[in-house]
Amino acid sequence: xxxxxxxxxxxxxxxxxxxxxxxxxxxxxxxxxxxxxxxxxxxxxxxxxxxxxxxxxxxxxxxxxxxxxxxxxxxxxxxxxxxxxxxxxxxxxxxxxxxxxxxxxxxxxxxxxxxxxxxxxxxxxxxxxxxxxxxxxxxxxxxxxxxxxxxxxxxxxxxxxxxxxxxxxxxxxxxxxxxxxxxxxxxxxxxxxxxxxxxxxxxxxxxxxxxxxxxxxxxxxxxxxxxxxxxxxxxxxxxxxxxxxxxxxxxxxxxxxxxxxxxxxxxxxxxxxxxxxxxxxxxxxxxxxxxxxxxxxxxxxxxxxxxxxxxxxxxxxxxxxxxxxxxxxxxxxx
Amino acid sequence: xxxxxxxxxxxxxxxxxxxxxxxxxxxxxxxxxxxxxxxxxxxxxxxxxxxxxxxxxxxxxxxxxxxxxxxxxxxxxxxxxxxxxxxxxxxxxxxxxxxxxxxxxxxxxxxxxxxxxxxxxxxxxxxxxxxxxxxxxxxxxxxxxxxxxxxxxxxxxxxxxxxxxxxxxxxxxxxxxxxxxxxxxxxxxxxxxxxxxxxxxxxxxxxxxxxxxxxxxxxxxxxxxxxxxxxxxxxxxxxxxxxxxxxxxxxxxxxxxxxxxxxxxxxxxxxxxxxxxxxxxxxxxxxxxxxxxxxxxxxxxxxxxxxxxxxxxxxxxxxxxxxxxxxxxxxxxx
DNA sequence: GTGAAAGCGCTAACAC
DNA sequence: GTGTTAGCGCTTTCAC
Numbered sequence: 001x002x003x004x005x006x007x008x009x010x011x012x013x014x015x016x017x018x019x020x021x022x023x024x025x026x027x028x029x030x031x032x033x034x035x036x037x038x039x040x041x042x043x044x045x046x047x048x049x050x051x052x053x054x055x056x057x058x059x060x061x062x063x064x065x066x067x068x069x070x071x072x073x074x075x076x077x078x079x080x081x082x083x084x085x086x087x088x089x090x091x092x093x094x095x096x097x098x099x100x101x102x103x104x105x106x107x108x109x110x111x112x113x114x115x116x117x118x119x120x121x122x123x124x125x126x127x128x129x130x131x132x133x134x135x136x137x138x139x140x141x142x143x144x145x146x147x148x149x150x151x152x153x154x155x156x157x158x159x160x161x162x163x164x165x166x167x168x169x170x171x172x173x174x175x176x177x178x179x180x181x182x183x184x185x186x187x188x189x190x191x192x193x194x195x196x197x198x199x200x201x202x203x204x205x206x207x208x209x210x211x212x213x214x215x216x217x218x219x220x221x222x223x224x225x226x227x228x229x230x231x232x233x234x235x236x237x238x239x240x241x242x243x244x245x246x247x248x249x250x251x252x253x254x255x256x257x258x259x260x261x262x263x264x265x266x267x268x269x270x271x272x273x274x275x276x277x278x279x280x281x282x283x284x285x286x287x288x289x290x291x292x293x294x295x296x297x298x299x300x301x302x303x304x305x306x307x308x309x310x311x312x313x314x315x316x317x318x319x320x321x322x323x324x325x326x327x328x329x330x331x332x333x334x
Numbered sequence: 335x336x337x338x339x340x341x342x343x344x345x346x347x348x349x350x351x352x353x354x355x356x357x358x359x360x361x362x363x364x365x366x367x368x369x370x371x372x373x374x375x376x377x378x379x380x381x382x383x384x385x386x387x388x389x390x391x392x393x394x395x396x397x398x399x400x401x402x403x404x405x406x407x408x409x410x411x412x413x414x415x416x417x418x419x420x421x422x423x424x425x426x427x428x429x430x431x432x433x434x435x436x437x438x439x440x441x442x443x444x445x446x447x448x449x450x451x452x453x454x455x456x457x458x459x460x461x462x463x464x465x466x467x468x469x470x471x472x473x474x475x476x477x478x479x480x481x482x483x484x485x486x487x488x489x490x491x492x493x494x495x496x497x498x499x500x501x502x503x504x505x506x507x508x509x510x511x512x513x514x515x516x517x518x519x520x521x522x523x524x525x526x527x528x529x530x531x532x533x534x535x536x537x538x539x540x541x542x543x544x545x546x547x548x549x550x551x552x553x554x555x556x557x558x559x560x561x562x563x564x565x566x567x568x569x570x571x572x573x574x575x576x577x578x579x580x581x582x583x584x585x586x587x588x589x590x591x592x593x594x595x596x597x598x599x600x601x602x603x604x605x606x607x608x609x610x611x612x613x614x615x616x617x618x619x620x621x622x623x624x625x626x627x628x629x630x631x632x633x634x635x636x637x638x639x640x641x642x643x644x645x646x647x648x649x650x651x652x653x654x655x656x657x658x659x660x661x662x663x664x665x666x667x668x
Numbered sequence: 669g670t671g672a673a674a675g676c677g678c679t680a681a682c683a684c
Numbered sequence: 685g686t687g688t689t690a691g692c693g694c695t696t697t698c699a700c
Binding site for chain 2: 003048050051052053055056061063071072073074077080081084088091093094095096097098112114115116117226252255256258259262263280281282284285286287288289
């Protein structure tokens with residue numbers, strides 16, 4: 001089923017390919033009559049432009065790389081949706097790679113995207129710093145890098161999309177306090193993730209403000225999975241440290257913790273309230289439904305895509321850091 | 335940061351572009367000495383082949399479309415992983431589109447993929463039949479269509495990857511009976527999905543075999559979301575129909591049901607056991623962890639990708655229907 | 669207002 | 685064993 005090309009049209013209409021091209025591009029230098037004939041013929045014969053040829057010509061690959069740490073929660077999928085909203089209508093393809101929270105895989109993914117000659121890369125880091133050399137290498141090649149959610153340290157001059165982790169964590173913790181909780185555990189994410197530090201700092205600030213800070217209430221998950229969350233809370237309990245609530249770095253960690261609490265017949269929220277930070281459907285698919293900081297993920301994807309487009313148009317355009325607002329959603333777990 | 339091309343190499347080495355090309359392609363018609371010089375230079379200057387040029391040349395887009403009904407559960411992401419395993423190393427891009435369980439969106443997505451001129455499409459249907467015309471249209475264009483999980487009726491001559499829904503549903507239901515359950519509810523998926531019919535038939539067969547079939551125990555969810563599952567079980571309960579277990583069409587529906595049971599303080603599995611059909615991490619992230627039919631999703635993705643490659647190589651190669659084995663995983667919910 | 673021709677980066681058929 | 689050339693589908697000078 002050979003595709004109709006501009007050449008076919010040119011033969012069919014006994015016109016040069018350039019005229020056809022012009023008509024198709026709405027160039028004014030085409031007789032109205034001719035234009036119509038061409039458009040009709042194109043329609044009738046089912047002409048579709050060959051994107052590959054256009055890309056070769058323009059020197060772009062019209063492909064954007066999207067690098068995410070995981071796709072087990074709907075987090076990345078929602079951001080992806082936003083990116084697609086913006087980029088698909090513009091004819092961009094999106095190549096997705098999953099890093100499985102592993103910096104080595106992330107590294108390989110970035111190399112893969114380099115092979116693919118992507119026009120830009122939108123990325124949510126695994127762990128900060130480990131791959132800094134590659135980020136810089138890629139940028140030096142002239143490929144714009146846009147970060148969202150988990151971003152690297154200031155050192156890199158890149159555009160970013162984030163929420164105010166520090167403030168939102170503070171607000172969530174303060175909310176827990178207002179509902180009468182005093183022994184609030186923070187299940188912290190890996191310290192190599194900048195957001196983990198922001199959130200723990202927000203947490204600390206509030207607990208100190210209310211004079212109820214206790215170092216022992218911070219538990220560090222060794223990783224980002226459900227099992228890590230479960231294990232962390234198990235250890236805490238085995239140490240006989242009392243607590244009446246948990247503020248977790250992510251939905252996944254929170255779910256792990258909740259699962260263990262359930263197993264131990266600890267009631268949520270009666271005995272222990274649970275809150276998290278994320279904003280995916282996951283929070284409302286468990287029991288009890290989870291109170292959490294809801295990030296505007298789809299919107300974040302859209303913004304990230306727009307930042308990418310800006311940089312594609314002009315790579316030396318100034319980098320922006322867009323701070324999005326996030327909403328606290330109160331559900332049954334608190 | 336202009337990319338190094340074969341022409342640059344040719345100038346740099348004072349050789350023709352064809353010799354360079356040959357060396358790079360490991361063509362034997364190149365002097366060993368020359369070959370080495372070329373490869374060294376390519377390495378040193380950081381030569382990367384321009385995939386767009388290759389694609390234009392070969393007439394392929396080296397792009398595969400992937401159409402899925404949703405990405406809220408990790409289901410599609412796992413299949414995607416399998417597809418990526420096979421296709422990324424071969425230089426294929428994968429374009430993902432999400433249909434949100436809506437046939438209209440699926441339709442638009444398929445049209446989008448047509449614009450992108452993909453070499454093949456791997457698809458998990460929303461609802462059967464509604465878009466049959468488009469499937470046929472696409473195939474007539476010469477674009478291979480590979481179905482997995484939810485497949486269309488026999489009428490289409492396409493390759494497919496599935497599990498034996500009928501048998502596995504039977505086994506799961508039989509397992510529930512063996513654990514002493516007698517009033518087993520089946521929460522059925524939309525009848526427009528072939529698998530829903532297969533699974534309900536498997537369910538029926540076993541209940542009839544044990545002489546405990548009761549029409550009232552089949553509830554039909556109006557859709558595929560968590561809320562649909564919740565609503566369906568709520569209605570059942572409001573009708574005062576007694577039951578001691580649920581076999582749900584999908585994880586998502588099962589979770590909705592579980593949520594409602596929890597709300598009503600109905601104990602799982604003590605009062606009501608719950609089992610589902612799927613095979614994602616979701617089943618082990620809830621409480622109690624969910625017994626389910628675990629499909630080898632990543633493997634299914636790999637097979638689907640291979641089937642796609644077969645068809646790309648030779649579109650008239652015979653269509654295959656690969657039936658994968660699925661495992662019953664017994665967890666705390668039963 | 670239209671056509672001829674060059675060129676994007678690469679491969680392959682054809683010379684030599 | 686190497687070079688020349690054409691061509692993949694398209695846009696875009698440059699002529700006329």
